[in-house]
Amino acid sequence: MPEVRGRNLYRLMKFICGTSFMMYGYDAGVLGGVLLHQPFIDAIGLEGTGQYTIPMISSSYSLAACVTSVVVGFFAFRIGRRGTIIMGNIAAIIGTIIQSSSYSIAQLIVGRCFTGFAIGCVSSAVPTYLAETGIDVGDRGPANAFNAIMLIGGVPVAYWVDYGFTKMQNQISWRLPIVFQAIFAVVSGGCMLFLPDTPRWYYARDRFDEGDAVLARLIDTPSTDDPRIHEVRRDILLAIESELEANASLHWRQFITMGIIDHTPLKIIRRLVICFWFPFIREWMGSSLMAFYSAIILKNTGASLGLISLLSGVQNIIFALGCVPLYYTIERTGRRTILLYGAMLMIVLMVIFIVLVAIPQNSAISWASIALLWFYLFVMGYAYQGTVWLYCAEISPLEYRHIGGAATSTGEWLGTFLNVFVGPIGFDNCGWRYWFWVLSGNLIALPFVYFLCPETGGKTLEQVDYLFSKTGVPAEIAKGQHTEEAWIEKVDEEKKSAEAVTVSVNAQSSGIPRRVER
Incomplete structure (x- = not known):
């Protein structure tokens, strides 16, 4: 079949x-x-x-x-x-x-x-x-x-x-x-x-090969090296990174206020x-x-x-x-x-x-x-x-x-x-x-x-995340005023960090970002 x-x-x-x-x-x-x-x-x-x-x-x-x-x-x-x-x-x-x-x-x-x-x-x-x-x-x-x-x-x-x-x-x-x-x-x-x-x-479960395979089926492309897969995965991993960074601000007491007080x-x-x-x-x-x-x-x-x-x-x-x-x-x-x-x-x-x-x-x-x-x-x-x-x-x-x-x-x-x-x-x-x-x-x-x-x-x-962001640049991305690439470059400049934003898949991969880590 x-x-x-x-x-x-x-x-x-x-x-x-x-x-x-x-x-x-x-x-x-x-x-x-x-x-x-x-x-x-x-x-x-x-x-x-x-x-x-x-x-x-x-x-x-x-x-x-x-x-x-x-x-x-x-x-x-x-x-x-x-x-x-x-x-x-x-x-x-x-x-x-x-x-x-x-x-x-x-x-x-x-x-x-x-x-x-x-x-x-x-x-x-x-x-x-x-x-x-x-x-x-x-x-x-x-x-x-x-x-x-x-x-x-x-x-x-x-x-x-x-x-x-x-x-x-x-x-x-x-x-x-x-x-x-x-x-x-x-x-x-x-x-x-x-x-x-x-x-x-x-992707959220770090099962990247399966995520790539499902995207390839949904996009209907024979190869997981398709640029469209790279783009979707990058956006997803950037969203995961932002959410993981926001974890530090989470506290159960904020739920008592029904979201009125939200420091995330x-x-x-x-x-x-x-x-x-x-x-x-x-x-x-x-x-x-x-x-x-x-x-x-x-x-x-x-x-x-x-x-x-x-x-x-x-x-x-x-x-x-x-x-x-x-x-x-x-x-x-x-x-x-x-x-x-x-x-x-x-x-x-x-x-x-x-x-x-x-x-x-x-x-x-x-x-x-x-x-x-x-x-x-x-x-x-x-x-x-x-x-x-x-x-x-x-x-x-x-x-x-x-x-x-x-x-x-x-x-x-x-x-x-x-x-x-x-x-x-x-x-x-x-x-x-x-x-x-x-x-x-x-x-x-x-x-x-x-x-x-x-x-x-x-x-x-992933862009919906930025609608609720405290910072201005992600909100501009969500409205289509800036590309995510420009945002990444700006963040890297401001933080003056040499940290890698992504980790390469493996020695045989095409270098598609697998997981965003800090």
């Missing part, structure tokens, strides 16, 4: 990562479609349980993913981005088996915890894998937009599978939809076994803190709340019961469709612009929606509120679903990208857990006033992006 190379290799990587994220979306939505199905209730023993039982079953998945995201930061760098994705898919298969064979609430929750562990691994590693394997600057945006389409697309797939199977009144009607998620894990995990890890991870030259702590808070804020804006509880939300708008089931499926499709334009526009428009104007528009839409659900309902007002909600979800899918994953992967420093991925996933799943657990309780006790909580998330997002998030589009991952 011929080796897949070049653009075809990157397309394959995008498809496999997208399949993992579709499993994530499918798993998030599949249980919601069977929770009120009588054969499921009878088998699990939900009849007569308290009001906290269903939220706990749903949110145990999110809580497990949150805990996993914290733990995975301690070992993900050792096993790599690829290894973390494979481990997540294996755990998903185990969780699927436990859930689909459940005959008690406890067994179901254990299965949900396994799949939560799986999604914690996948969500922390996949965006990083896609960002680090993109060779061209314009690769990262469309790749992560495609990932978002697959993620949100998994939710309506789960809904419509549930919708079809729950027409039956037997045990297969809910067990088979749960089994179906294992297909995504088998495809993604099985294919990932035959793919390499990222060149940046290989490259603002490493602030960047990792942004990775945590950004997805948390997105969940605050109602992302998972609307995916998990679409039926409850539509019921509260005054829609008739006969329409709610059908409209829930349409709502999730609209959410997924919002991600499609992002694929074509993110590199032209830029991340910051999309995030800022998206938040502004969502604030306006949410204010109008709250007014509509607060006033006495009739048919016209109900349909208007549903239309507003769907427009809000479309904008959220476009502006925040894929862009946040991408932005957090881009701003994470290479030496700490596994921690950045873990922080992103932790923020995502902590926010999901809180909203999924509290959501139905909030709607029951507060009614339409609960939407002010969602509105406050949008109001927080606007200044967060404006003051803390510089534009990363059009720059390599």
